[in-house]
Amino acid sequence: MNDVNSNPYFKLFLKQRENQYAVGNRSYKERRKILTQLQRAIEVTYRTQIQEALQKDLGKPVVETELTEIFAIIGDIKHAKKHLKQWTQKQRVETPMSMLGSSSYITYEPKGVCLIISPWNFPFNLTFGPLVSAIAAGNTAIIKPSEMTPHSSALMSKIIADVFLEDEVALVQGEVEVSTQLLKLPFNHIFFTGSPNVGKIVMEAASKHLASVTLELGGKSPTIVDKTANIDKAAKKIMWAKFLNCGQICVAPDYVLIDESIKTQFITSCKKWLKSYYNDHPKISDSYGKIVTDKHFERLNSYLENARTLKATFEVGGETDSASKYIEPTLISDLKPEAKLLEDEIFGPILPIVTYENLDEAIKYINSKLRPLALYIYSKSKVNTRKIMNNTRAGGTCINNSVLHYANHNLPFGGVNNSGIGKSHGFYGFQSFSNERSVLKQHTFGVTELLFPPYSGFKEKLAR
Ligand code: NAD
Secondary structure: OHHHHOOOOHHHHHHHHHHHHHHHOOOHHHHHHHHHHHHHHHHHHOHHHHHHHHHHHHOOOHHHHHHHHHHHHHHHHHHHHHHHHHHHOOEEEOOOHHHOOEEEEEEEEEOOEEEEEOOOOOOOHHHHHHHHHHHHOOOEEEEEOOOOOHHHHHHHHHHHHHHOOOOOEEEOOOOHHHHHHHOOOOOOEEEEEOOHHHHHHHHHHHHHHOOEEEEEOOOOOEEEEOOOOOHHHHHHHHHHHHHHHHHOOOOOOOEEEEEHHHHHHHHHHHHHHHHHHHOOOHHHOOOOOOOOOHHHHHHHHHHHHHHHHOOOEEEEOOOEEOOOOEEOOEEEEOOOOOOHHHOOOOOOOEEEEEEEOOHHHHHHHHHOOOOOOEEEEEOOOHHHHHHHHHHOOOOEEEEOOOOHHHHOOOOOEOOOEOOEEOOEOHHHHHHHOEEEEEEEEEOOOOHHHHHOOOOOOHHHHHHO
């Protein structure tokens, strides 16, 4: 207990804990109002500043900021506002005949005081997205955004202080040490978005207080292109999904598994689309971003060096510039199985292309690795698609597209095992931040009265 008392965030935590029932008892209409205030801050008051912060932190093109950050959060808010009444209503369920005289329902009550830890790749989206669910479900929240995107974190701190009182929502900035201190507090729920390694640290810390967790993690998301696929369309979509945000997306295609017979044609199409997206010089394209930090640049550069040492084929790209943290969109084939690019989650603009001779081989390859957050299938064959679906596991899948399943509020978003635990978005996010409280209400005399002792006359009672 002393340990908790000396925790720098304990006072803040206590304030929220004391306020949790006041916040939790807000009607759905009051929750809607709060969401509208947040919406106004993002959509109107701070819109330009958000664009500027992301330009500084990630070199993010304004259109990308609009689509993947602002539009995405506003979509989350609008969806929650539209459905809040229905989500917060009692959900009646059947009561068995043996409990005649009673009724049953589920009520979604807030978990209480929640911790949201977010990453740097979509700083606003991945911080405010979970926050929308937390507010919709009636929780208080303390947020710890990433230290890697300081301009975005500073601006989010301003927005939060502008919209909320600190006994309902507060944001604390800082590095790992701040997370470590926060994780010592007895939160009711922890929503973490980040790497699987840190996810394990979070889960271990949560276990000390048996806090529930939602872990939105990462991993290597495979993309299969079979020989029935529309090769050009597949290349067009994969090149967009892979190089958006410079490949720094949890659901980016990590590697392509392609039927050997169509590899050359696929690469030719990829080159065509890359040129049309970023011209001949992505470095000066206003549609292409940069790597977030020197550390991540060095990590990605070391993958390229490793591929060169192993004499892989650079089909496209390979150019880098440490000063501007630039890595050219890069496609690499003929990688040896031990290549770093085939082991670690890449999280950058490098796409390995691995060939297969038959689909079973591709499936075996996927299943030799940890379960991915996303798996993409490009195929016109229903038989092949079903075969891949039935013999693999993944958090989510797009068929003949990539990434877009993330944007449908009606689909639960999340991973499986190494790529995550629990789901987010829409109702599923609301559910993650709610306790499904079971209620059985006895109205009149019921047959359950027969269960009371003494048991000696049980058969007679039943026969009466
Ligand atoms: P990260 O795990 O390094 O950091 C995430 C957050 O955890 C940051 O706020 C950071 O300060 C904090 N943190 C880091 N080390 C910590 C520690 N030892 N103890 C406690 N807290 C710690 O991840 P990242 O580099 O910010 O993001 C990249 C990873 O996140 C990738 O693996 C990616 O796939 C994943 N990701 C997943 C999703 C998703 O929705 N599933 C979305 C974006 C990113």
